[in-house]
Amino acid sequence: MPDLTQIYDVAVVGGGNAALCAAIIARQAGASVIILEFAPKAMRGGNSRHTRNLRAMHEGPTAVLTESYLEDEYWDDLLRVTGGNTDEKLARMTIRQSSKVTPWMHEQGVRFQPSLTGTLNLSRTNAFFLGGGKALVNAYYGTAEKLGIDILYDTEVLSLDLDDGFANSVTFLQGGEPVTLKARSFVVASGGFQANIEWLREYWGDAADNFRIRGTPYAQGRMLRELLAQGVQQIGDPTQFHAVAIDARAPQFDGGIVTRLDCIPFSIVVDRNAHRFYDEGEDVWPKRYAIWGRLVAQQEGQIAWSIIDQKSATLFMPSVYPAIRADSIGELADKIGLDRAALEATVADYNAAVVPGTFNSQILDDCRTEGLTPNKTHWARRLDTPPYLCYPHRPGITFTYLGVKVDEQARVIMNDGRPTANLFASGEIMAGSILGKGYLAGFGMTIGTVFGQIAGKQAARHARN
Numbered sequence: 001m002p003d004l005t006q007i008y009d010v011a012v013v014g015g016g017n018a019a020l021c022a023a024i025i026a027r028q029a030g031a032s033v034i035i036l037e038f039a040p041k042a043m044r045g046g047n048s049r050h051t052r053n054l055r056a057m058h059e060g061p062t063a064v065l066t067e068s069y070l071e072d073e074y075w076d077d078l079l080r081v082t083g084g085n086t087d088e089k090l091a092r093m094t095i096r097q098s099s100k101v102t103p104w105m106h107e108q109g110v111r112f113q114p115s116l117t118g119t120l121n122l123s124r125t126n127a128f129f130l131g132g133g134k135a136l137v138n139a140y141y142g143t144a145e146k147l148g149i150d151i152l153y154d155t156e157v158l159s160l161d162l163d164d165g166f167a168n169s170v171t172f173l174q175g176g177e178p179v180t181l182k183a184r185s186f187v188v189a190s191g192g193f194q195a196n197i198e199w200l201r202e203y204w205g206d207a208a209d210n211f212r213i214r215g216t217p218y219a220q221g222r223m224l225r226e227l228l229a230q231g232v233q234q235i236g237d238p239t240q241f242h243a244v245a246i247d248a249r250a251p252q253f254d255g256g257i258v259t260r261l262d263c264i265p266f267s268i269v270v271d272r273n274a275h276r277f278y279d280e281g282e283d284v285w286p287k288r289y290a291i292w293g294r295l296v297a298q299q300e301g302q303i304a305w306s307i308i309d310q311k312s313a314t315l316f317m318p319s320v321y322p323a324i325r326a327d328s329i330g331e332l333a334d335k336i337g338l339d340r341a342a343l344e345a346t347v348a349d350y351n352a353a354v355v356p357g358t359f360n361s362q363i364l365d366d367c368r369t370e371g372l373t374p375n376k377t378h379w380a381r382r383l384d385t386p387p388y389l390c391y392p393h394r395p396g397i398t399f400t401y402l403g404v405k406v407d408e409q410a411r412v413i414m415n416d417g418r419p420t421a422n423l424f425a426s427g428e429i430m431a432g433s434i435l436g437k438g439y440l441a442g443f444g445m446t447i448g449t450v451f452g453q454i455a456g457k458q459a460a461r462h463a464r465n
Contacts, residue, residue, distance in 0.1 A: 002150035004174070007182045008034045009463035010456070011170060013157050013223055014189035015039060016046025017133075017445060018427025020140035021452025022187040022459065024108060027147045029460035034150040034181070036172060038190070038218040041153045043254075045137035046191055047215035047399060047428070047444075050256040052133060053126040054449060055442035057099040064102065064112040064127045071095050074125075078440055080283075081290065085436025093408060094434060097450040102127050105449070109139035126442040132257075157223060160186065160423075162230045165414050167423040184422065185459035188412070189452065191428040192400035193221025194241060195253060200397075203239045210302035212246055214260075214396045217253040224429055227404050232420075233413045236401035236432025242439045243293025246396030248303055249321045258320040261391050264292055265379050266312035266361070268350055269393070271299045274333065274342035276350070281378035284364065290439030297395035304393045305336055307347065309385040315361050323389040332388050351382045399444065403432035410455035422462050424455035 010026040012019045015037030027033045037044050057074050058065050074095045078086060102112065111130040115123040122128075129136045144151065158178070161168040167186045171178050193199045195217045200208035213219075228234055250259035264280050269292075271277055278295050282288050296304045307329075326332035333343040350369065357366035359381060369375045404412050404425050411419035412430075427448040434447055 002034060002152065004179055004181055006032075007184065008032050009183065010034075010185045010187060010459045011036065011181060011183035012187045012189060013160075013170065014046065014191065014427065015044050016189065016191065016427060016448070017048035017051070017136065017140070018448035018452040019046075019187070019189035020137070020144060021449050022189060022424070022426050022456035023144055023149050024140065024147065025453050025456030026187075026460040027144070027149050029457060031460035031463050034152065034183070035144065036155045036157055036170070037151065037153050038156045039153065039216060043216065043218070044141065044153060045133070046219065048137050048448070049133045050215050051129070051136070051445050052257060053122065053128040053442045054101070054445040055098065055126050055440060056102055056446065057095050059099070062102070064115060065125070066115045066123045069125050078443070081438035081440050082436050083438065085438075087433050090408065091434045094447055094450045097453075098446045101446070101449050101453070104453070108143045110136050111139070122441065157190070160188070160223065160226055160230075162227070162232075162420070162423065165418055165420045167420065184463035185424065186422060187424045187426060187455045187459050188223050188227065188404075188429055189425065189427040189448075189455070190223040191216070191219040191221075192402065193219065193224055194397045194400045195219040196221050204297070207297060207302050210394060211297065212250050212255060212259070212394050212396045213253045214244070214246060214255055214257075214398050219399070219428075221400075224403065227412065231415045233405040233415050233417075234402065235405040235430070236403050236436060238400070238402040240401040240437050241294070242290055242398040242401070242435075242444070243297060243395045244289050244398070245292035245296050245304070245393040247319045247321045248392035248394040250394065250396065255396065259396060261306065261319055261393060262289070262316040263306050263308055263312070263391055264289070266315050267306035267308040268347070268376070268383065269304050269306050270338070270343065270346060271304055272301055272338070274338045274346050276346060276372070276374065277304075279374045279377055281368070281376045281380060289441070292393070293395040293397065296393050302395055305338070306391045306393065307332065307343075307383060308389050309383045310387065311381060311385050313389060319391055323391055325387045325389055327386045327388070329383070329388060332390055336390055336392065347383050350376075351384060354380050354382050399428045399431070401432040401435060401437065403428070403430045406430045406433055406451070408454075409458045410451050411458065422459070424459050426451035426455040
């Protein structure tokens with residue numbers, strides 16, 4: 001058991017990727033470090049347990065990435081998904097720093113898969129972790145233990161004493177009793193508030209009860225509320241979250257990556273009235289998949305259904321849950337509880353509007369519809385080959401965008417514009433500084449890794465000085 005009466009150089013609140021990167025960097029700089037992780041050991045790692053990859057800039061082929069992915073292309077990809085709702089200075093710094101992270105990660109025990117092939121078009125842009133996020137988290141914890149970093153599990157930090165921009169201590173429960181821990185510097189990497197359904201209800205009302213939380217149930221946002229209540233500058237829209245369309249049969253919490261549905265570009269998606277409501281073929285999947293969680297959240301009952309036929313059945317990563325199957329569109333409507341005539345009419349109208357082209361699942365092809373509202377702009381093919389398949393969708397939230405504002409040194413900024421003296425932030429709790437909306441596959445892990453390193457380095461430097 002660590003000696004909690006000592007004054008640590010750096011106390012890290014949180015136990016996921018961003019927290020671990022900060023802790024390891026600080027310890028390697030000579031600081032004494034303690035990690036305060038809300039989850040039990042078996043569920044340590046926050047949302048990072050469910051991740052698969054990290055998006056990295058590179059000027060040429062690497063051991064795990066093909067070709068090149070340069071700063072301007074990366075930046076353009078980010079602009080496309082955020083609609084410009086980003087801090088360009090922080091974003092470009094993150095992009096440039098991402099070119100240096102994979103060698104460092106390898107030194108900490110993280111291993112990578114060979115370049116990805118298949119339908120996701122990510123071999124050039126994203127490095128995939130061998131064994132996924134759980135293996136990454138375990139590797140970092142193994143390194144942390146070897147370095148002598150103290151770790152407390154089952155430890156929810158209740159409050160942080162912040163006085164005129166200076167953090168003095170944190171208080172948490174230990175054995176049912178409050179314990180106050182002092183440190184010279186603090187790194188807050190405790191995530192967003194996506195698992196706090198009551199907080200989500202403040203913005204979404206009863207709809208929040210239909211949301212599924214893809215990641216950890218421990219992302220309750222307590223430290224976020226604490227900091228905002230003490231005059232830390234808010235960043236990000238509280239109603240925004242990174243959400244994807246997941247299988248409606250998924251559990252409310254901790255379903256992870258396997259609940260995601262990748263069939264949307266090759267389907268039509270209908271609401272409770274059996275009507276289409278958005279262009280399913282707007283862009284390649286890694287750049288557009290994150291919009292679909294919010295789209296489904298905006299539908300009546302927060303549910304939608306993808307309808308495909310046998311031509312497309314093998315074009316996407318299958319769900320962990322089996323498809324609902326039927327030999328006719330009418331029979332499928334009966335099985336999923338939609339109006340038979342309405343769904344048959346929607347499919348008939350769609351089929352009649354399809355303009356034949358050269359189908360190619362790897363690019364923005366010329367298969368489209370004409371005369372529909374909305375049209376499907378790519379990968380549009382007639383639904384005419386039974387058996388027909390259906391997957392039900394719910395919004396699956398990964399993280400919220402509300403957070404605290406930081407500067408290039410990962411210092412938390414107060415409402416009056418002053419940076420805090422010894423309080424730093426990394427990961428989801430500050431990602432709104434860069435991601436105002438939308439998402440780019442693997443970029444959350446990039447932000448957490450880059451700002452985790454910056455926060456750890458600056459926290460250790462402050463403690464030494």
